[in-house]
Amino acid sequence: MSASPPPTLVMDQARVAYGRTPVLERVDGAVRPGEAVALIGPNGAGKTTLIRAILGLLPVVEGQIRVLGQQPAKVRHRVAYVPQVDTLDADFPVSVAQVVLMGRYRQIGFLRRPSGRDRQLAAAALDRVGLADRARDRFGVLSGGQRQRVLLARAIAAQPALLLLDEPFNGVDAVSQQALLDAIAELKAGGASIVVSTHDLSIAHLACEEVCLLNRRQYGFGPTASTLTPDRLRATYGGRALELAGDHVIVAEA
Numbered sequence: 001m002s003a004s005p006p007p008t009l010v011m012d013q014a015r016v017a018y019g020r021t022p023v024l025e026r027v028d029g030a031v032r033p034g035e036a037v038a039l040i041g042p043n044g045a046g047k048t049t050l051i052r053a054i055l056g057l058l059p060v061v062e063g064q065i066r067v068l069g070q071q072p073a074k075v076r077h078r079v080a081y082v083p084q085v086d087t088l089d090a091d092f093p094v095s096v097a098q099v100v101l102m103g104r105y106r107q108i109g110f111l112r113r114p115s116g117r118d119r120q121l122a123a124a125a126l127d128r129v130g131l132a133d134r135a136r137d138r139f140g141v142l143s144g145g146q147r148q149r150v151l152l153a154r155a156i157a158a159q160p161a162l163l164l165l166d167e168p169f170n171g172v173d174a175v176s177q178q179a180l181l182d183a184i185a186e187l188k189a190g191g192a193s194i195v196v197s198t199h200d201l202s203i204a205h206l207a208c209e210e211v212c213l214l215n216r217r218q219y220g221f222g223p224t225a226s227t228l229t230p231d232r233l234r235a236t237y238g239g240r241a242l243e244l245a246g247d248h249v250i251v252a253e254a
């Protein structure tokens with residue numbers, strides 16, 4: 001029997017702070033190649049903060065976070081990040097193809113010209129999210145869901161070992177949601193590890209082997225089906241109303 005591969009991401013009693021203010025405590029867990037974990041928690045729980053710590057942009061003041069066995073900042077070139085789409089300036093005058101090609105810059109360096117292979121990888125990534133026909137369009141004319149798919153294509157073009165997605169399904173229609181889910185499944189099949197923050201628990205059931213329940217500290221980390229229990233969710237969300245719909249648990253935000 002072959003040993004399972006080492007985890008891409010390990011969090012060990014991690015505590016993350018903005019200056020002196022701790023935002024997250026006792027975060028623990030591991031994500032292996034080909035697996036995805038959903039970060040679940042209410043507004044202000046610290047999901048974006050954890051993503052920023054995994055990127056090496058915020059200090060881990062106690063415990064540790066390791067990516068590919070190293071400090072996050074040292075392996076930043078192996079990690080791709082898809083920010084919340086509404087944090088971006090849609091008026092920036094750049095084409096869809098140029099946005100995707102930016103995913104190659106960490107590999108090629110900002111001063112070198114992209115090679116034919118870089119352009120091929122970028123074109124294949126745009127095709128993967130179903131937007132090959134929009135390559136020449138200006139990024140800003142696309143819908144929010146389409147922009148989210150372009151940003152995922154930019155991340156795919158980087159061929160990351162670890163992909164971090166911050167609420168990629170917010171305000172996205174069913175077509176874009178399926179395109180994002182398909183692309184995530186393909187990335188996992190290729191051996192990438194994925195961390196995705198989401199308010200939509202059905203996404204955790206559809207796309208993630210594991211979930212990490214957060215609200216300033218960790219309320220659970222483990223296999224999706226056994227960890228997303230009503231009791232744990234109620235604890236994570238501070239007792240706010242929960243509604244059970246078939247397999248999916250919907251949290252009604254107060």
Ligand SMILES: Nc1ncnc2c1ncn2[C@@H]1O[C@H](COP(=O)(O)OP(=O)(O)OP(=O)(O)O)[C@@H](O)[C@H]1O
Pocket residue numbers: 018021023041042043044045046047048049050
């Ligand atoms: N730059 C900052 N300096 C100080 N505190 C911050 C900073 N950014 C965020 N915070 C605080 O950290 C806490 C967690 O915020 P974070 O954005 O990580 O939550 P989140 O789970 O991603 O929320 P949402 O679901 O609303 O995006 C919040 O209380 C927020 O006010």
